[in-house]
Amino acid sequence: MAMIKRIGVMTARVLNQLRRDRRFIAISILFPLIIIYFIKVVFDVLAPPSFNISAYIVPYAAFIVHFIAFILTAIVLVRERTAGTMAQMFVSGYRQIEIIIGYLLAYTVLATLQSLLVLLELNWLFDLGFSAVQMESMYLVMWLLAVISMAIGMLVSNFARNEGQVFPFIPLVILSVILSGIIVPVDKLPEWAQVLGYLTPLYYANEILQELIRGGTLMDSKLNLLILPVYGLVVVGMVAISLREKD
Amino acid sequence: MSTAESITAQDLNKHFGRIKALKKINLTIDSGQIYGLLGPNGAGKTTLIRLLIGATKPTSGKLSVLGYDPVKQKTLVRSQIGYMPQSPALYEDLTARENIRFFGYPHLNKNFSKRIEEVITFVGLNKRANDQVYKFSGGMKQRVSLACALVHQPKILFLDEPTTGIDPQLRETFWQHFRDLASQGVTILVSTHQMSEAMYCDRLAILHEGTLLADEPPHQLLWNKKARIKILRDNQINEELVSNYPQALPILLQQFGLDTNINRIEIEEETLETVVLSMMEDQETSEGSN
Numbered sequence: 253m254a255m256i257k258r259i260g261v262m263t264a265r266v267l268n269q270l271r272r273d274r275r276f277i278a279i280s281i282l283f284p285l286i287i288i289y290f291i292k293v294v295f296d297v298l299a300p301p302s303f304n305i306s307a308y309i310v311p312y313a314a315f316i317v318h319f320i321a322f323i324l325t326a327i328v329l330v331r332e333r334t335a336g337t338m339a340q341m342f343v344s345g346y347r348q349i350e351i352i353i354g355y356l357l358a359y360t361v362l363a364t365l366q367s368l369l370v371l372l373e374l375n376w377l378f379d380l381g382f383s384a385v386q387m388e389s390m391y392l393v394m395w396l397l398a399v400i401s402m403a404i405g406m407l408v409s410n411f412a413r414n415e416g417q418v419f420p421f422i423p424l425v426i427l428s429v430i431l432s433g434i435i436v437p438v439d440k441l442p443e444w445a446q447v448l449g450y451l452t453p454l455y456y457a458n459e460i461l462q463e464l465i466r467g468g469t470l471m472d473s474k475l476n477l478l479i480l481p482v483y484g485l486v487v488v489g490m491v492a493i494s495l496r497e498k499d
Numbered sequence: 500m501s502t503a504e505s506i507t508a509q510d511l512n513k514h515f516g517r518i519k520a521l522k523k524i525n526l527t528i529d530s531g532q533i534y535g536l537l538g539p540n541g542a543g544k545t546t547l548i549r550l551l552i553g554a555t556k557p558t559s560g561k562l563s564v565l566g567y568d569p570v571k572q573k574t575l576v577r578s579q580i581g582y583m584p585q586s587p588a589l590y591e592d593l594t595a596r597e598n599i600r601f602f603g604y605p606h607l608n609k610n611f612s613k614r615i616e617e618v619i620t621f622v623g624l625n626k627r628a629n630d631q632v633y634k635f636s637g638g639m640k641q642r643v644s645l646a647c648a649l650v651h652q653p654k655i656l657f658l659d660e661p662t663t664g665i666d667p668q669l670r671e672t673f674w675q676h677f678r679d680l681a682s683q684g685v686t687i688l689v690s691t692h693q694m695s696e697a698m699y700c701d702r703l704a705i706l707h708e709g710t711l712l713a714d715e716p717p718h719q720l721l722w723n724k725k726a727r728i729k730i731l732r733d734n735q736i737n738e739e740l741v742s743n744y745p746q747a748l749p750i751l752l753q754q755f756g757l758d759t760n761i762n763r764i765e766i767e768e769e770t771l772e773t774v775v776l777s778m779m780e781d782q783e784t785s786e787g788s789n
Binding site: 258261265268269272273335336337339340341342343344345346497 | 552554555578582584588590592593597601602604605606647
């Protein structure tokens with residue numbers, strides 16, 4: 253019970269900070285929307301009218317959400333370390349798992365809003381013509397991906413001593429666009445690259461999204477839909493193991 | 500003042516790779532004492548404090564904080580200690596009150612809100628408690644940081660250079676707070692590199708390059724101080740370095756003879772600073788010769 257209360261206090265503190273940090277909110281909410289708008293401009297110029305835009309734009313949007321959620325979480329958590337507040341939380345009696353879950357819950361609120369706005373913008377700009385059920389299913393996938401991205405951001409933050417050390421991890425996330433099948437089908441990649449693709453959450457998210465775009469339902473991607481939360485839990489477990497008060 | 504032991508360290512060593520941050524430290528701190536850790540930057544003060552709060556493990560040696568092992572019984576130790584880091588670790592977007600509430604929450608039970616108000620009053624933050632911390636000066640942030648360390652009524656307070664970068668007036672206020680807390684039975688371990696503050700401590704440990712050079716009341720350290728006596732007579736200066744100048748001065752004057760035309764006598768006593776510096780020099784010389 254005490255642990256749940258402490259998680260609640262942690263979540264409330266992070267949300268309270270988010271509420272006051274308008275710049276952070278603007279970056280995490282507006283940036284994906286702006287990038288998607290520019291993708292629309294590019295597609296309008298380059299793509300022929302017969303081009304099936306949904307197969308590309310929905311996974312692209314998922315990647316943008318994935319990338320921004322990852323980088324913002326990583327930087328915020330590293331900032332906790334450099335400012336000394338992470339160490340102070342430990343000394344004050346908060347435990348690893350309370351810090352992790354508290355952060356995840358608070359940022360999930362942000363991810364929920366972020367994924368929703370992105371999907372609404374996609375539908376408005378590209379006139380995707382999906383049913384309500386399809387949209388809801390896509391929303392679930394994007395939301396799950398955003399939460400997993402935050403957990404990955406937390407994991408990376410445990411291996412960085414300052415904000416600058418987060419940047420070498422960025423190419424890894426960008427590489428996942430190629431490996432996950434968003435641009436090129438995974439089975440067209442060399443076998444070793446296919447294996448790497450299975451390590452990215454974007455691969456599973458893209459597989460489900462493509463099934464939904466083809467008119468399928470979530471039930472048609474049961475396995476991938478199961479893998480995503482398991483993937484998230486494994487990452488959270490790794491965060492818990494690696495989040496330490498450092499020497 | 501009670502004499503129960505709050506903290507003990509036996510043959511404590513801490514190495515970071517090849518760097519020996521602390522070498523065979525032995526110390527005992529009694530309850531209700533203000534125990535000063537004096538030493539230059541890099542002497543090992545912060546490392547010692549981090550060991551005592553369980554933030555890092557000793558390479559070897561034994562540690563006891565309130566009878567517990569700070570690494571193995573971290574939770575028990577932390578519920579009874581407060582820690583104020585060198586630079587305030589606060590959430591700048593939050594108000595002073597929100598910071599105190601957040602950092603105090605895990606160890607606060609009864610009368611939670613009342614205790615927060617008490618500590619806000621104690622550190623003199625009443626008028627600014629609802630202001631966001633980023634609007635505060637360095638000194639105000641230190642006050643919030645102290646309040647965060649105090650809010651759960653710890654038995655031991657670890658203060659890592661708490662008065663660095665604050666004005667003399669606030670420094671005096673802080674030391675008044677420390678004395679008030681010690682009189683209530685709180686043990687205070689305070690690190691500093693300011694000699695002027697060292698005199699406020701009940702006991703003083705001098706750390707230099709990871710070695711404990713002295714561990715005694717500050718006035719005892721000064722008992723051994725030397726004095727330089729300058730006697731100007733017949734336009735000549737005679738200088739003598741003596742250990743106990745009240746005894747040495749009459750003997751010196753007798754040597755000169757009472758009919759001597761003495762123009763001036765100057766007595767320059769060693770300060771705590773010079774005592775400490777000469778101890779450090781002696782240590783460096785002895786290490787160099789070994």
